[in-house]
Amino acid sequence: MAIQQGKTTWRKSSYSLAHGDCVEVASPVRHTIAVRDSKDPQRPSLAFTPENWSAFVAVVNDGSRAL
Incomplete structure (x- = not known):
């Protein structure tokens, strides 16, 4: 599915680092x-x-390792 990047509001975690x-x-x-990857927002x-x-x-x- 294609996502329209220009009209979307993206959110980062409050735990994200400053860089x-x-x-x-x-x-x-x-x-x-x-x-998406914040370092390369133009990628799919x-x-x-x-x-x-x-x-x-x-x-x-939960900290679980198994899905």
Whole structure:
């Protein structure tokens, strides 16, 4: 799925370092979560369903290693 980069509001984690080496997250269209590299925002972003993104975030927050 192509994500329109110019019309999307991207957010960085509050834990991001000052030099900007992080990922950014946006929800450009309903039912899609997009992720991109902040160092190279012109490259294509990855797209996830909200369910898959929520599962990923839950595992990260839990500290688990297995998905």
